[in-house]
Amino acid sequence: MDIIEKVDLIEKPPTEEVVTREELTELFKTNSSPNHYIGLEISGFLHLGSLISTGFKINDFVKAGVNCKIFLADWHTLINDKLGGDWDTISKVSKYYQDAFKLVCPNAEIVLGSKLYEEKTEYWSELVKFTKHMSIARTMRTLTIMGRSEDDNKIDVAKLLYPAMQAVDIHSLDVDIAHAGMDQRKIHMLVREIFPKMKWKVPVSVHHKLLPGLSKPADTDNSQVLGKMSKSDPNSGIFIHNTDNEIKKKISKSWCEEQNVESNPVLEIAKNVIFHEFNEINVERPEKYGGNVSYSNYNELHTDFAENKLHPGDLKQTVGNYLVKVISPIREKLNLSDEISEAIKKSF
Numbered sequence: 613m614d615i616i617e618k619v620d621l622i623e624k625p626p627t628e629e630v631v632t633r634e635e636l637t638e639l640f641k642t643n644s645s646p647n648h649y650i651g652l653e654i655s656g657f658l659h660l661g662s663l664i665s666t667g668f669k670i671n672d673f674v675k676a677g678v679n680c681k682i683f684l685a686d687w688h689t690l691i692n693d694k695l696g697g698d699w700d701t702i703s704k705v706s707k708y709y710q711d712a713f714k715l716v717c718p719n720a721e722i723v724l725g726s727k728l729y730e731e732k733t734e735y736w737s738e739l740v741k742f743t744k745h746m747s748i749a750r751t752m753r754t755l756t757i758m759g760r761s762e763d764d765n766k767i768d769v770a771k772l773l774y775p776a777m778q779a780v781d782i783h784s785l786d787v788d789i790a791h792a793g794m795d796q797r798k799i800h801m802l803v804r805e806i807f808p809k810m811k812w813k814v815p816v817s818v819h820h821k822l823l824p825g826l827s828k829p830a831d832t833d834n835s836q837v838l839g840k841m842s843k844s845d846p847n848s849g850i851f852i853h854n855t856d857n858e859i860k861k862k863i864s865k866s867w868c869e870e871q872n873v874e875s876n877p878v879l880e881i882a883k884n885v886i887f888h889e890f891n892e893i894n895v896e897r898p899e900k901y902g903g904n905v906s907y908s909n910y911n912e913l914h915t916d917f918a919e920n921k922l923h924p925g926d927l928k929q930t931v932g933n934y935l936v937k938v939i940s941p942i943r944e945k946l947n948l949s950d951e952i953s954e955a956i957k958k959s960f
């Protein structure tokens with residue numbers, strides 16, 4: 613694969629931005645197996661976004677020859693009060709996360725935060741040096757990376773350490789490509805500002821689209837904004853443990869208005885998940901509704917939907933069927949024990 617093909621592969625959906633494409637191209641010119649990392653908290657049930665869409669993107673990096681690491685941020689989970697802030701529960705659920713990512717991304721390495729901090733004795737001194745460059749005000753504005761806002765009244769001192777720790781993780785893991793969802797871009801922008809001052813290597817950052825929730829969007833200032841697929845709200849998303857019927861039913865009940873291509877979770881799933889895995893998708897429908905039709909790329913499907921040549925009912929049925937093909941082989945190999953399931957539910 614030549615460098616342009618590698619960069620194109622990394623840029624394809626669900627990627628939303630690469631900061632910058634030029635830097636990524638330069639990186640590949642000097643290093644054919646750069647180090648990638650993506651980090652995540654160990655919190656709720658894994659879903660179509662957190663495991664599958666993220667995992668597929670990681671696999672694009674692997675195909676481009678990149679050395680991929682999945683960083684399970686157990687300490688960040690505790691700091692952010694997830695899973696009741698209980699270390700035993702976090703350790704248990706982290707096993708489930710490890711099994712899941714091994715299945716979807718067999719060629720990526722999984723690293724636990726606690727392991728990194730045990731092994732890298734200089735982490736602590738680097739963290740202190742890094743925080744000398746961070747004002748309290750800037751730290752507060754960066755709390756969105758842990759899903760919190762400045763006026764959250766549960767901010768303790770540990771939470772103020774979280775953003776700096778996330779930045780120092782990048783340095784400690786010798787990362788060339790920092791990968792995350794769009795909700796994490798603030799910390800990567802901060803890294804771009806502060807790392808040069810510390811003479812630390814500045815990574816390229818790659819941000820992917822977060823899959824939206826399946827429900828009707830809230831109307832904000834007349835523009836419809838779809839919510840996030842949430843780990844805690846069972847109806848907002850598709851979970852890996854959902855049965856084939858549950859998957860189809862959730863898609864059939866999703867928000868999907870005729871011709872609406874602006875805010876449409878079913879189209880987003882088609883674009884970011886289904887077309888990522890299939891080169892062609894076939895819609896089966898009776899002759900009287902136009903007969904069967906196949907699409908060999910997302911744009912064709914998008915255009916037909918916008919022009920009302922594809923009805924929401926047919927789109928939903930097709931996306932539901934393809935999602936089952938994607939999810940069921942993973943669900944069948946992944947064991948979500950009652951113990952883990954109960955531990956997660958209890959923490960909501």
Ligand SMILES: N[C@@H](Cc1ccc(O)cc1)C(=O)O
Pocket residue numbers: 650651652653683685688757758759777778779781782796
């Ligand atoms: N902030 C990330 C988790 C994370 C933690 C540490 C990292 O180094 C990277 C990512 C999230 O909320 O999903």
